[in-house]
Amino acid sequence: MELRTLRYFTAVAEELHFGRAAARLHMSQPPLSRAIKQLEADFGTLLFVRSPTGVALTPAGSALLDEARALLRHADRVRVRVAVAAGASVLTVGILGDSTDAGATRLAEAFRRRHPDVDVRVRDTDLTDPTCGLRAGTVDVALTRGPFDGTGLASRPWATSPRRA
Numbered sequence: 001m002e003l004r005t006l007r008y009f010t011a012v013a014e015e016l017h018f019g020r021a022a023a024r025l026h027m028s029q030p031p032l033s034r035a036i037k038q039l040e041a042d043f044g045t046l047l048f049v050r051s052p053t054g055v056a057l058t059p060a061g062s063a064l065l066d067e068a069r070a071l072l073r074h075a076d077r078v079r080v081r082v083a084v085a086a087g088a089s090v091l092t093v094g095i096l097g098d099s100t101d102a103g104a105t106r107l108a109e110a111f112r113r114r115h116p117d118v119d120v121r122v123r124d125t126d127l128t129d130p131t132c133g134l135r136a137g138t139v140d141v142a143l144t145r146g147p148f149d150g151t152g153l154a155s156r157p158w159a160t161s162p163r164r165a
Contacts (some may be wrong), residue, residue, distance in 0.1 A: 001042060003075050006068040008035050009047065013065045017054040024124070073138050076123060089118040094125050094132025094139035103159060104143050 011021040012032070022029040040047050047061035057065060076092070083090045091111070095104050108120050123139055125132040132142035134153055143158065 001039070003072065005035050005039050006072055008032055009039055010065065010068050010072065012036060012048065012055065013057055013061060013068075016056065073133070073136065076121075076138055080121075083119060089115075090121060091115075091118050091141070092121045092123055092133075092139045094123050094134065094142040094144070096125055096130060096132050096142070096144040107143070107158075 008021070008025065011024050012018060015021040015024060018029050018033055018036075022032045025032065036047065043060065043064070045060045046058050047064060048055040049058055080090050080092060093104075093108060104122070108122055112118070112120050123133060125142075129136070130144055130146075130148035131153065132144050133139040134142050146155075
């Protein structure tokens, strides 16, 4: 089992749709579907119940999602610790949702231009953690949406969007 495959699985589990997960991962759907089928074969069980409108996690898929998230967070921490020990400066940015957000991408690129010696890493998070990993210590800064419990966190408004129903 590879970390890349766990990232694929997590994206499908969070999106509950192969097409949206493929778009989020910047890949086409067929290789994503093949990777998930191989993961299911490796575990010897279905991880998703598929339907024409999307997918749902099986009990085994739910168990794997919890473990996959924990493993991926740990792998991210290991990468950062090794980079820092090697003398690199690393800034990990948590983004609620999708790292393809145009505003977030422009912000990251502007920071990279001003600080070319800093390795900027963007980490997508889901709605289960509105602090995007700040409380868990897996990111240095977060681009998120309120409201959330900001106790112990410093926050600044970055952008506003009109609410629509």
